[in-house]
Amino acid sequence: MHNSKEFKIPIGPQHPALKEPESFSVALRGEKILGVDIRLGYNHRGIEKACEERSYVQDIYLIERICGICSHAHATAFIQAVEEIAHLAVPERALYIRTLVGELERVHSHLLWLGVAGHEIGFDTLLMYTWRDREIVMDILADLTGNRVNYGINSIGGVRRDISPAQVKDVLKAVDKLEERTKYYIEVATEETTIIKRLSGVGVLAYDDAIKLDAVGPTARASGVARDVRRDDPYAAYDKIQFNVITDTHSDVYGRTVVRVKELMESYGMIREILKKMPEGPIAIKAPPRRIPAGEAISRYEAPRGEDVHYVKSNGTEKPERVKVRAPTLANVQAVKHMLKDRFLADMPIVIAAIDPCFSCTDRSIAIEDGKSRKKNVMTWQELHDYSIKWHRERGFDPAEINRKFHKTMEGK
Amino acid sequence: MSAEESIKKELTEAFDFIGEDKINIQRPGRIFIEVGQENFAKVFDYAVRQLKFSHLCTITGFDEKERLAFMYHLTQGPGPMLNIKTSVPKEKPVIKSVTPYFPGADCYERELEDLFGATVEGLMPGFRYPLPDNWPKGQHPLLKDWKQDTSEQKKG
Numbered sequence A: 001m002h003n004s005k006e007f008k009i010p011i012g013p014q015h016p017a018l019k020e021p022e023s024f025s026v027a028l029r030g031e032k033i034l035g036v037d038i039r040l041g042y043n044h045r046g047i048e049k050a051c052e053e054r055s056y057v058q059d060i061y062l063i064e065r066i067c068g069i070c071s072h073a074h075a076t077a078f079i080q081a082v083e084e085i086a087h088l089a090v091p092e093r094a095l096y097i098r099t100l101v102g103e104l105e106r107v108h109s110h111l112l113w114l115g116v117a118g119h120e121i122g123f124d125t126l127l128m129y130t131w132r133d134r135e136i137v138m139d140i141l142a143d144l145t146g147n148r149v150n151y152g153i154n155s156i157g158g159v160r161r162d163i164s165p166a167q168v169k170d171v172l173k174a175v176d177k178l179e180e181r182t183k184y185y186i187e188v189a190t191e192e193t194t195i196i197k198r199l200s201g202v203g204v205l206a207y208d209d210a211i212k213l214d215a216v217g218p219t220a221r222a223s224g225v226a227r228d229v230r231r232d233d234p235y236a237a238y239d240k241i242q243f244n245v246i247t248d249t250h251s252d253v254y255g256r257t258v259v260r261v262k263e264l265m266e267s268y269g270m271i272r273e274i275l276k277k278m279p280e281g282p283i284a285i286k287a288p289p290r291r292i293p294a295g296e297a298i299s300r301y302e303a304p305r306g307e308d309v310h311y312v313k314s315n316g317t318e319k320p321e322r323v324k325v326r327a328p329t330l331a332n333v334q335a336v337k338h339m340l341k342d343r344f345l346a347d348m349p350i351v352i353a354a355i356d357p358c359f360s361c362t363d364r365s366i367a368i369e370d371g372k373s374r375k376k377n378v379m380t381w382q383e384l385h386d387y388s389i390k391w392h393r394e395r396g397f398d399p400a401e402i403n404r405k406f407h408k409t410m411e412g413k
Numbered sequence B: 001m002s003a004e005e006s007i008k009k010e011l012t013e014a015f016d017f018i019g020e021d022k023i024n025i026q027r028p029g030r031i032f033i034e035v036g037q038e039n040f041a042k043v044f045d046y047a048v049r050q051l052k053f054s055h056l057c058t059i060t061g062f063d064e065k066e067r068l069a070f071m072y073h074l075t076q077g078p079g080p081m082l083n084i085k086t087s088v089p090k091e092k093p094v095i096k097s098v099t100p101y102f103p104g105a106d107c108y109e110r111e112l113e114d115l116f117g118a119t120v121e122g123l124m125p126g127f128r129y130p131l132p133d134n135w136p137k138g139q140h141p142l143l144k145d146w147k148q149d150t151s152e153q154k155k156g
Helices: A047-052 A056-064 A073-086 A092-118 A126-146 A167-193 A192-198 A207-212 A217-221 A251-279 A328-340 A346-356 A357-362 A381-394 A398-410 B003-014 B037-049 B101-116
Strands: A006-011 A023-031 A033-039 A295-303 A307-313 A321-327 B023-027 B030-034 B057-065 B067-073 B079-088 B094-096 B119-121
Touching: A023 A346, A033 A167, A033 A328, A033 A346, A033 B003, A047 A056, A047 A321, A056 A321, A056 B030, A073 A092, A073 A295, A073 A307, A073 A321, A092 A126, A092 A167, A092 A251, A092 A346, A167 A192, A167 A251, A192 A251, A192 A307, A192 B067, A207 A328, A217 A251, A217 A307, A217 A328, A295 B030, A295 B079, A307 B057, A321 B057, A328 A346, A328 B057, A328 B101, A381 A398, B003 B023, B003 B030, B003 B037, B037 B067, B037 B079, B057 B079, B057 B101, B079 B094, B101 B119
Parallel strands: B030 B079, B094 B119
Antiparallel strands: A006 A023, A023 A033, A295 A307, A307 A321, B023 B030, B057 B067, B067 B079
């Protein structure tokens, strides 16, 4: 065995085990991880810069496309900041509808995560089950907002669509069904020996480390850190809704699973309460302003993955001066490095999956175009192939050379 | 006295250079303060160690013509958010890393280096973030005079 020798393995940016492009440089001794360097930025699309060049209304839709999973989280966080600067009094009913869509989004995201986690540990039945059930909430979201993803429900000063009594009934029916299914998942997560044994003690993040490394969301809460923006800095209608901040003290991947399935149950309760308490009235202010007075605001939102932070600075025009987005995964990256240290390589996929990473959110924002010829920098297949050969050659690995050696050996035989 | 007011009082009492007018309580839960670069380290240390702001949400960079500004968004968990802003001249855009306090600030500070051209002293060696390895030197997209020449907006 090569136990005494240290190896460095590159994983990514393109790798079958990764759902999104990111690159890990893993230092290994035997099967043990000595340290991990994470290179992000492959999904950087220049959204913050693009926001400065567009109007507030356009920005809502652009920002919503930062992420396909917690799109409502980003759009709401942004719009809250804009509304705060403009001193807009958003109607109560609109706040309730935002909260409702937010919780439905959390349900779909957590169910999606549960499936991915199952898949990463080879428990694909769980993936099939949860993703089938996730369709229930996706259908509800499509019915309420018109879209399965990127709901576009927010508008400056309110929401775009009202919710009818018939829809309320549909949502309640769907929630009953989902609750019944989630109870089963709680049973699976807490009683199924395979899950407990596979996830316990894996990816440990102690309470002190979670605080020190600024972890957020279910990752922090599973280490006993009761951080939840919905309670700490209430927005929309959260100050009027009863809910518990779910924490767990297992501090490992198992704890993160427990937190998420229990949060699903909390969300169902919240959805019912929202529908019961939702006041009648308008869903948006009349004639929302196009120009936003000069000012600044910072808005926080508890996305399914944790605290999402948006900062907006306006200059009195139709376009913002500065928009800053900090998605939850960026806050959890340092925690992942810590979790992987001294663990086994085989634990890597599930440990990374356990923070429910969304690198698309994290990187946000740049298409490069040639300034003079106005030609978009789109590569042909051959150019891409040549580029990759060059890239590897600069780093001391020449595929052509290896090919030659290979053929020589074969011919020799 | 509200939590925001008491934080304001503590800060004005601790530092002579922080006048009442320097601290803006924009709304319950949001405190904004601006300090010069020479005093930033002291105020930041006081906020973290004495006022127990234990969570750095993020750092926002600004291009303010002759200067680069940085806003550090801090929270205590539940309770108000303290936003400390400071700035440096563009000719010498050097700031000290806050990773000794918050190791998680690593990515936020690398972002300031890539997107604004700031130099952050005290960062551990590591990958750049978020721009590609072959990104041309001296190009910092979030500076106001940086334009994508062929962006649709410019075409009209």
